[in-house]
Amino acid sequence: MDRILIVGAGQGGFQAAASLRQEGFAGEIVLFGEEPGLPYQRPPLSKAYMADGDADRLLLKPASFYERSTITYRPEVRIGAIDRAAREVVTAAGERLGYDHLILATGARNFRPPIPGQEADGVLELRTLADAVRIRARLAETRHAIVIGGGFIGLEFAAMARAAGVGVTVLEAAPRLMGRALSPAMSEFFLAAHREMGTEVLLGAAARRIEAEGGKVSGVDTADVRVVPGDLVLIATGIRPNVELAEAAGLHVDNGIVVDESLLTSDPAISALGDAASFPLPEGGRARLESVQAAVDHARHIAKRLLRGESAPYAAVPWFWSDQGKLKLQIAGLGTAADESQDVPQPEGAKMVLLYRQGRLIAAETVNAPGQHMAARRLIGAPRSALEAAGYDLKAALRQGAA
Amino acid sequence: MKITYIAADGTETEVNAREGDSVMQAAIANDIDGIIGECGGSMMCATCHCYVDDAWVEKTGPQHDGESDMLDCAASEVKPTSRLSCQIKLTEELDGLVVHLPEAQI
Structure with a gap:
């Protein structure tokens, strides 16, 4: 070769x-x-x-x-x-x-949904460094940002903008945040957290039209006929x-x-x-x-x-992360095929949802619990009974040989 | 400011680093092999593992929250001086810092 x-x-x-x-x-x-x-x-x-x-x-x-x-x-x-x-x-x-x-x-x-009005000045997306440079420059003079899409990118942006003192409204067309990737319990947790940060989150709110005044974005008309005013629109509706x-x-x-x-x-x-x-x-x-x-x-x-010339099939355990404000979301495994979800009580400020299929762990979603996350990466496929024996402390389960 | 990276085979490389960068970022910026930093400093991997030289342990301080959990998954032996280099921020008083690199990061 x-x-x-x-x-x-x-x-x-x-x-x-x-x-x-x-x-x-x-x-x-x-x-x-x-x-x-x-x-x-x-x-x-x-x-x-x-x-x-x-x-x-x-x-x-x-x-x-x-x-x-x-x-x-x-x-x-x-x-x-x-x-x-x-x-x-x-x-x-x-x-x-x-x-x-x-x-x-x-x-x-980035996927751009067919929402009219996207040509207005101040309608942005985030994927490349060039996009980020534009957003960063714009954010300094933004009073209220509207994020279309409550996924990872939109919510990371929202948390960052709030921390910078900018008002934020997130419009999510689905009934919950990050619904494609997360369990309902974790979506709920992040909804509360973003509202706590001062972000207005509207669920089931599809953007119908981006409004502009003098060529500059002035707001987003949602399908329930309420116009959300804002001077920056981030379209973050997936890829x-x-x-x-x-x-x-x-x-x-x-x-x-x-x-x-x-x-x-x-x-x-x-x-x-x-x-x-x-x-x-x-x-x-x-x-x-x-x-x-x-x-x-x-x-x-x-x-x-x-x-x-190695012929072993690809089998790496997937992992993901998203930092939203002070919340560090970590995901091990793929939970979309889960038939059971378990919200395991954690110390203050942390959160863990375990997802199972046919009695075996297929994914773990954690917030501010890196030890549990790292253990989960090695426990994907373990029977629930082995986790139960360790009181659903994944680090302990790993030490006890649950993997 | 200066940082010296000592590879597992003993090779020493002294670099000029920027105050405010992490020890991981300074390694990447100076093309040091032996520090990967796959997650970019988000504490999602343990591929920027380093051993702080004994003379500097006090100044670099203790591991941050969660660091030891990540180090549990490091590819090389974890010692009391082990740190994730992404979690050591370069301040003026770390000028001259010496860190040792493990044999493997993955």
């Missing part, structure tokens, strides 16, 4: 390049990214970056890393097509570059995986680029990872995860397969 190309320079694409070198790949690595600048971390954009505005701290590695690792990083290049027959990618500018293996780390883009490149190349796509248990696409010369990849779960079914953990673990798995 002489040349591996990576399309997408988010955390997964970057990690693929770094891991290929760590695993001893001696050939050429070219990492293509559409954004300017060096690859950076996205999670702090809605948190630490908003507070300190320090973009240097976001970099995954400094320029010297790419030089000494002989990774050719090509920013601001969009790949327009994959010529699978010739094993070449074609840039939007028409340049062709051959590959022995191709890794698609194309990530995702869509970037699958078009793969789809146009004839790869199998279904809610993401479909890969097998070794993270190969329907073309054995092409792997896919991260937010864009739909991969099989060890317990059955498929998932497409929007997380740093999946992007990074996928990348490492692909590098090991390519360099060491």
